Amino acid sequence: MPSFNILVLGGDHIGPEVVGEAVKVLRAAEAHPAVSKKNVSFNLDHDLLGGQSIDAHGIPLTPEVVEKAKKSHAVLFGAVGGPKWGMTGALRPETSVLDLRKALNCWANIRPAKVPSPGVAKCSPVKESVVSGTDFIVLRENCGGVYFGEKKETPDYAHDVWGYHRWEIERIARMAAYLAKKHGGAAGPSKITSIDKANVLAVCRLWRDAVAKVHDAEFPEIPLTNQLSDSLALIMVKNPRSLNGIVLCDNIFGDLFSDEAAAIIGSLGFSPSACLAGIPGEEKTTGMYEPSHGSAPDLAPNKANPIATIQSAAMMLRYSCDLDFVADAIDEAISIALDDKSAGGLEIRTGDIGGSASTTEMGDAVVSAL
Amino acid sequence: MPSFNILVLGGDHIGPEVVGEAVKVLRAAEAHPAVSKKNVSFNLDHDLLGGQSIDAHGIPLTPEVVEKAKKSHAVLFGAVGGPKWGMTGALRPETSVLDLRKALNCWANIRPAKVPSPGVAKCSPVKESVVSGTDFIVLRENCGGVYFGEKKETPDYAHDVWGYHRWEIERIARMAAYLAKKHGGAAGPSKITSIDKANVLAVCRLWRDAVAKVHDAEFPEIPLTNQLSDSLALIMVKNPRSLNGIVLCDNIFGDLFSDEAAAIIGSLGFSPSACLAGIPGEEKTTGMYEPSHGSAPDLAPNKANPIATIQSAAMMLRYSCDLDFVADAIDEAISIALDDKSAGGLEIRTGDIGGSASTTEMGDAVVSAL
């Protein structure tokens, strides 16, 4: 009777709305005969993060939330931030996400870039012929690099240190290998494209060297190529399919390229993410699952696209609960809910992808397709 | 009788080829009655840079070249680098570009993103409806930031310091204001979009503050907005027209976003650049002009697209020689050379944009359109 403890942190603005839909889908999955006959159950606990936590407790992330998160199998998170709390003060909602990722030691951020349903390929600003068939995962190192380097802040000079230890690079390269195998499936491992700016940055020369060494020693059978960050910015637009496989990035490059990938796929509303602290199955870890988008303070209530959060919940089932068959069913239900009516879909779409459905209608459509 | 001393540095692989076409166009412009009646002349001196310089002199940039460059009105440069010289050794061709930019103190890198001819809008991987009308300039700070920060390189740890002084940010913001006025023309100044990751990086909080202060004090009439770097990566694909105006970036963001912009425009072959050490007219400076693309070691001879280099030569006339009317004429000739035959163009295009013309044929077409 597998029972999973999940901490649900909605966050600010659209965060709680989109998380609400993901919870609805989780509950529907739990009630499904194929799942309930295995006695799978999800114990959900809810708490505050970001601006909501600042308002209630004076800080964006409380020690209680950190403790709860550590005891959970997974955290399902929405989004934080908004003009109310500012962006440059000492108490920034954004620090809560970074601090929680750090507290859970979630050093691997997995951000798939794949059109979730054939019917919405046309939503992409990129030509359908260019985007169709795109299926890569941006794997972002999430606990190091310039995000966590020493900072200096004076009125006339400021800096951040962009550094990596070899072991930090090695472990994310191993995660890339794990994902390449999972992504490639029966056809054999997908290729890994490792991103750096080794022609300029010392930290990137170490990156390239560490990736190459761990590759040659531990998974030489997986195809590996290096790509300069500026070239990647271009290739991702020009020929995204050529990246199919794993795109391995450091923290700040991963931040940028997962957004660029989301644009190419057609919407941030289709970009889920998982943050892991170890390779599933090998290490006991708390996974953190969240849409790649922000809290969209300007959006009217019940207008946000909940798909990325529902996809994130599916990733949670895949990586933290070993329930691939349920994750597959949710991904399939998402595809049906979004697809054209002429192709047998429900054709329910929110405003960001040219439809007029509300957040709740979108969630309901996935539940009914399930 | 204005006479301009121009140092021509072809560089490696396709570098000398594309620079050769730009020189051909310059000579044609010089011979044109409208120009020759003003007695304008270009004195060209040629020298080596990058890998070629390593082979000849053992170093990628000689002090002689630096001295010559400093004495010139402008440097017209191709591209450097290639597998022969490696990317991670002590003698990297790439350092020559960075060192020359630094020696000339070329702190402002101007990279326009505009489809050069209506006929080639369809070459973009982005839908024509999305890309048409795009007309922005990526302005990249070029002498500071993580490119030139202190480096640490050990076998198990490496870092680069990503720092800025307030004065470095202020001067590039002033350049943005100059360009916004020039770009907007009679219609009034274009808007400035300043890029940072102020929600995470200390250096970016200084960036945002310095840009805001100099804006409010010196050019409050120019519209200014801030955009987070990850959001920009997305917006540039989704709605590039919304950026029309000046996109103000630090060094590493500018490196990435000028390549992303090139992809959206349809080819790096359409992406010229200027590097300046001061606001034209206000300060005496040596400008450096180069295509944004690299040396393309894999390309067969006489296959490269020389348009970006020819456009760079036009920028040279605009910013270093005060010959806007000649620059306009070259841009117009480029448009005609590339445009569809049905629209009165010559429809000459190289392989990167779906044609089969050689480098020299493309250059000849621009000369004949001129």
Ligand SMILES: CC(C)[C@H](C(=O)O)[C@@H](O)C(=O)O
């Ligand atoms: C909110 C912000 C701190 C965060 C980041 O930069 O990591 C976000 O952009 C993301 O990608 O999850």
Ligand SMILES: CC(C)[C@H](C(=O)O)[C@@H](O)C(=O)O
């Ligand atoms: C060659 C390389 C050092 C250079 C840079 O990163 O500045 C190039 O990418 C550019 O954009 O001009």
